Amino acid sequence: MNDPAEHTVALPLLASDAERERAVAQLQHHYAVGRLTMPELESRVVVAYRARTRADLDALLKDLPGEPERRLQPQQDPIDTRLLIILACVAPPAALVYWIIAQRGTRRSRLRPRALEPAPEREGGTEA
Known part of the structure; x- marks a missing residue:
């Protein structure tokens, strides 16, 4: 109450x-x-x-x-450039691996929206 x-x-x-x-x-x-x-x-x-x-x-x-x-909002940089510079000075092979992985991640994120689009339907119906 x-x-x-x-x-x-x-x-x-x-x-x-x-x-x-x-x-x-x-x-x-x-x-x-x-x-x-x-x-x-x-x-x-x-x-x-x-x-x-x-x-x-x-x-x-x-x-x-x-x-x-x-x-x-500013665009997020997929590569942390500070980390890349430190790795390049301390362990160049590790810097190369980090850079390649970051580039692959960027490329995948750009391709992802296209992959999620529905496939166009074919004219002519379904095949038996």
Whole structure:
């Protein structure tokens, strides 16, 4: 009867400084590609830094198209170049093996999506 979960009110989540900076970066990106004018950017940046909740930040970006997160992230280098240099100095054959394995892994990851595509169906039906 007196369940505290029933009486709790959903409070809005507060925005962190990192989330504000991320929103400002997205606004700057939209300005750079021509979706915002300078006055719009300036006013939205001011509002972003004053935002208290995540909902306030979401409202700033609501009328702008979303960008995939992977575009903003740097590409991962499959080879750790520091490790490769150390191996080349200490044990050159090991460096060669490491480099070959890393290259094979890169090549496989590029070929993997094609291999997962369904095979095209042949015209002419099934053979008996």
